[in-house]
Amino acid sequence: MPQNTDTQLMREVQSGETEKLGVLFEKHNKALYNYFLKQTGSQPVSQDLVQDVFYRILKYRHTYRGKGEFRTWMFSIAHHVRIDHYRKHKHKSDTLDIETDVVDSSPDPEETANQQDSIALLHKALLKLSVEKREILLLKNFHHFKYKQIAQITKSSLPAVKTKACRALKELTDEFNKLAEVS
Amino acid sequence: MLCIQVKKMLPEYVLGEMDDKNYGQIKQHLDHCENCRLAYNKLFKVSALFDKLPENEPDTIVKIRFYKMLTHFSATALQKRQQKFNFAIGNLWARRFVPQMAVAVISLFLGFLAGYTFSTNGETKKQFLVLQDQVDQMKQMVGISMLQQTSASERLRGVSYSRSIQQPDQTLLQTLLTALNTDPNVNVRLAVVDALYSFHNEPNIREQLVQSLSQQTSPLLQIALIDLLVDIREKKSLEALRTLISNQTVSDVVRQKAQWGIQQLL
């Protein structure tokens, strides 16, 4: 069980072996980076936010009880970091204005041109969603969390998460098709 | 199930985690109803696209900043622990620090004696030197015994205690070197690096530090040792630094640090 190893490592960090956080960093920094990048659309911002997550993990290491998965706990910190970021930059719009960083990421040569178009459309459609809905869908479909874990991460109830995820997918599909018609 | 009911539940169906009963009913309905299947296909296509979203590689700067933060954090934690230790002496001396207290008392006595000696004859001076030698030996023994405790915080105290010794003997130095290479706790190992900095002019220490650099696997230790070796301008470490750079399993940050070290030493 990989999660057990994470929990074990986090316990060691708690008991003073802070260097073990390096192992957790190596394992999870990419996922966190993509979590922020797909929401903020900015590489420098995402880099800062990843750093902030690991800083908070160290600072609040004793609040991890080891009952739930480490990954879920880590994303709940990331969720807070994300909220704080948007709070600080409230003057900027809720949705992104910088999208180039996400869309222009090295396309897989194996992908057909058609599929690349679809991915670009998906990025655009995602930007039309509210931050909250976008986050839930990404947690569900990109990071493959269950509703229950998403409820823990976003500090809301399981039925609320489920309802929001379903509405988000419906909305996203409508936006996607609208954009597809235009292009 | 009616089409209107099915359509309402389609997003949940697509996203997964639906209970078996509803799932079965909708699946059955979709097999027969073209209209609902069309709606399903649209949702499914978008939902499945998430798997095709690229996973972007973060820039190395993320890694460098993280390890910098971690190193800084570990160093600060160590300092705090040492401060706590100084405070604890006040409370615990009677039970746990009798040897240290004995050293302190004898030192104090020596102080008086020294003052006295300078004004008296050679015989007293000789006795004074013998006594001083005994105090030094005792201090070394205290340091060594603390370094061999099972609790990491005790060993940390042992390291900081050892630093206060003016003329460490070979046994103490060897105990510190063993801790540097084999202590399970990274904070202890880091503290030893600091302590050995004060003793780097003792025989063999420089060689042992270079050797240790090739043995350490923790990035924190590797970075601390590189800093030390550059600081004491140990050119014999160049080869070890080059080996680090060419080793693909060594963390990028360390390899960059090693590169920096070589530039400093050349």
Ligand SMILES: [Zn+2]
């Ligand atoms: Zn139907």
